[in-house]
Amino acid sequence: MxxxxxxxxxxxxxxxxxxxxxxxxxxxxxxxxxxxxxxxxxxxxxxxxxxxxxxxxxxxxxxxxxxxxxxxxxxxxxxxxxxxxxxxxxxxxxxxxxxxxxxxxxxxxxxxxGLEPVDVEALFRTFNRRSDAYLERHSLQPPQVDWEALERIIAKVRAEPRTR
The missing domain is CATH 2.30.110.10 (Electron Transport, Fmn-binding Protein; Chain A)
Incomplete structure (x- = not known):
């Protein structure tokens, strides 16, 4: 081969x-x-x-x-x-x-x-393609994300003092 x-x-x-x-x-x-x-x-x-x-x-x-x-x-x-x-x-x-x-x-x-460089963009394109195929195969809609709530959580975490 x-x-x-x-x-x-x-x-x-x-x-x-x-x-x-x-x-x-x-x-x-x-x-x-x-x-x-x-x-x-x-x-x-x-x-x-x-x-x-x-x-x-x-x-x-x-x-x-x-x-x-x-x-x-x-x-x-x-x-x-x-x-x-x-x-x-x-x-x-x-x-x-x-x-x-x-x-x-x-x-x-x-x-x-772990031995070769990873093409992160290609990896995420693959994830996206597979996710879309899964949703379609199971007749599901993509979840709705409350981006404003997520941004508030991120801002709150960043404002907290780090103890490490």
């Missing part, structure tokens, strides 16, 4: 923020019974897919090729400075005695949080 012209390099560059090839992402998928299953695993990027070193055997092992995700994430002790990269794709058990494990193949561009 080609993510885009620089997809391979982009994935490698993003993973560098999490320790590169030595980082252990969280693999998530639905198990053989259809229940969610997550495990931290070793994953090595080959330029097209990830070779996974750790997979459960027995009832937890996914059958055949299944939708899955790989998540690399970081946060500090106070749960701030959060950064993550998630890849959606397929998980497939490798067959053969010499190379146990599985292969994860990305099927969509990476979902990145």
């Amino acid at each position: 080609t993510l885009n012209a620089d997809g391979d390099d982009r994935i490698a560059d993003l993973l560098a923020h999490f320790g590169g090839q030595s980082a252990n992402p969280v693999l998530s998928f639905l198990d053989a019974e259809g229940l969610p299953f997550s495990i931290r695993c070793g994953a090595r990027w080959t330029g097209e897919s990830f070779l996974l070193k750790t997979l459960p055997s027995g009832p937890g092992a996914p059958p055949g090729r299944v939708p899955a995700s790989l998540l690399w994430h970081h946060h500090d002790e106070s749960l701030e400075d959060q950064r993550s990269v998630m890849l959606h794709g397929t998980l497939e058990q490798k067959e053969g005695r010499h190379e146990p494990g599985a292969v994860f193949r990305p099927t969509a561009p990476p979902v990145v949080v």
